Amino acid sequence: xxxxxxxxxxxxxxxxxxxxxxxxxxxxxxxxxxxxxxxxxxxxxxxxxxxxxxxxxxxxxxxxxxxxxxxxxxxxxxxxxxxxxxxxxxxxxxxxxxxxxxxxxxxxxxxxxxxxxxxxxxxxxxxxxxxxxxxxxxxxxxxxxxxxxxxxxxxxxxxxxxxxxxxxxxxxxxxxxxxxxxxxxxxxxxxxxxxxxxxxxxxxxxxxxxxxxxx
Amino acid sequence: xxxxxxxxxxxxxxxxxxxxxxxxxxxxxxxxxxxxxxxxxxxxxxxxxxxxxxxxxxxxxxxxxxxxxxxxxxxxxxxxxxxxxxxxxxxxxxxxxxxxxxxxxxxxxxxxxxxxxxxxxxxxxxxxxxxxxxxxxxxxxxxxxxxxxxxxxxxxxxxxxxxxxxxxxxxxxxxxxxxxxxxxxxxxxxxxxxxxxxxxxxxxxxxxxxxxxxx
Numbered sequence: 556x557x558x559x560x561x562x563x564x565x566x567x568x569x570x571x572x573x574x575x576x577x578x579x580x581x582x583x584x585x586x587x588x589x590x591x592x593x594x595x596x597x598x599x600x601x602x603x604x605x606x607x608x609x610x611x612x613x614x615x616x617x618x619x620x621x622x623x624x625x626x627x628x629x630x631x632x633x634x635x636x637x638x639x640x641x642x643x644x645x646x647x648x649x650x651x652x653x654x655x656x657x658x659x660x661x662x663x664x665x666x667x668x669x670x671x672x673x674x675x676x677x678x679x680x681x682x683x684x685x686x687x688x689x690x691x692x693x694x695x696x697x698x699x700x701x702x703x704x705x706x707x708x709x710x711x712x713x714x715x716x717x718x719x720x721x722x723x724x725x726x727x728x729x730x731x732x733x734x735x736x737x738x739x740x741x742x743x744x745x746x747x748x749x750x751x752x753x754x755x756x757x758x759x760x761x762x763x764x765x766x767x768x769x770x
Numbered sequence: 771x772x773x774x775x776x777x778x779x780x781x782x783x784x785x786x787x788x789x790x791x792x793x794x795x796x797x798x799x800x801x802x803x804x805x806x807x808x809x810x811x812x813x814x815x816x817x818x819x820x821x822x823x824x825x826x827x828x829x830x831x832x833x834x835x836x837x838x839x840x841x842x843x844x845x846x847x848x849x850x851x852x853x854x855x856x857x858x859x860x861x862x863x864x865x866x867x868x869x870x871x872x873x874x875x876x877x878x879x880x881x882x883x884x885x886x887x888x889x890x891x892x893x894x895x896x897x898x899x900x901x902x903x904x905x906x907x908x909x910x911x912x913x914x915x916x917x918x919x920x921x922x923x924x925x926x927x928x929x930x931x932x933x934x935x936x937x938x939x940x941x942x943x944x945x946x947x948x949x950x951x952x953x954x955x956x957x958x959x960x961x962x963x964x965x966x967x968x969x970x971x972x973x974x975x976x977x978x979x980x981x982x983x984x985x
Contacts, residue, residue: 610915612915622862622866625869625873626876630869632868632872633869654840654844658840660872660876661875662828682896701825703825704825
């Protein structure tokens with residue numbers, strides 16, 4: 556059954572691969588499943604056909620036969636539960652990996668997204684210079700705790716899993732900032748994720764959309 | 771095997787049940803599993819023993835024999851996958867319910883938490899009055915989309931599931947605000963969730979901690 560995902564027709568980050576389809580592409584590359592991509596414009600995303608797939612007008616979505624899913628976390632989890640390669644076999648280790656997926660999305664990502672939202676919507680406000688350090692402090696609290704837990708391990712809990720895939724894509728959102736400079740172990744962790752062949756294939760595939768579009 | 775969860779020793783919201791152990795209590799009540807509660811103080815939560823269970827120093831945690839989990843989303847999903855009653859049997863419907871759990875936590879909850887964080891940390895800043903409407907607009911965008919999708923259905927996707935449990939607890943965070951006044955169908959949806967006997971048993975159990983402590 557063909558897997559079809561959606562992605563931005565035009566890359567908002569000029570091919571840096573921060574859009575959330577990157578997580579799904581990476582997961583599919585890790586488990587060796589081919590997929591098709593349907594590109595959507597910002598206008599199309601808000602129209603009824605797309606809203607039927609994604610009630611909040613976002614990407615990515617995932618279609619496979621009768622199944623239609625949204626939310627990158629849910630899609631990666633579905634792929635990881637359906638195809639071997641992204642979750643441990645042992646039931647307890649599997650549940651812990653899923654807990655780390657939720658932690659990446661619910662505990663680590665929100666303050667990072669707050670920083671991005673402030674950049675977009677508050678940069679011209681007179682409070683911006685005061686707000687940014689408040690958000691950064693919140694991010695650093697999370698990174699302190701995350702790096703404490705990671706220690707000198709390669710991955711969050713044993714072998715590489717969907718947990719690391721998710722956490723690495725969350726940390727990547729900090730690439731443009733100076734914050735990760737203070738967390739060499741997290742920067743190295745992110746680099747390990749990005750060095751995986753599956754990551755590189757996924758990154759190249761999303762970049763190709765942009766370079767093709769800018770010809 | 772006894773299930774042990776953690777919860778706040780002192781209720782930060784005076785027993786309103788907004789702390790995230792409420793989600794886990796509700797899930798356990800829905801599937802009919804008894805559980806023990808270990809109460810932790812704000813100080814204990816930041817100490818090594820608790821951090822070993824919850825790397826970010828939060829509640830709830832979940833212990834069951836050899837298994838230790840954190841993140842309310844992951845814990846509710848684990849309970850829903852382990853015991854019948856919170857997820858549909860059909861594989862596709864199950865994946866969709868899980869997608870809604872992620873949507874509740876990753877798409878609907880973050881702007882609501884932003885509003886709470888602003889209340890705690892920015893109320894004395896001169897920009898607070900300008901920032902609140904910006905956050906509220908973001909929340910309303912999400913609620914517009916959510917109420918469009920819900921339509922006049924009772925639950926998000928067929929029968930009540932862990933998706934609704936999660937979404938109702940997220941919407942409950944708006945109970946103190948005027949925002950839900952503009953969404954009668956979401957207010958009714960939340961009320962349907964709160965009317966469930968399992969919700970009421972869970973609520974009473976978390977309230978008993980507070981009333982016992984304030985004697």
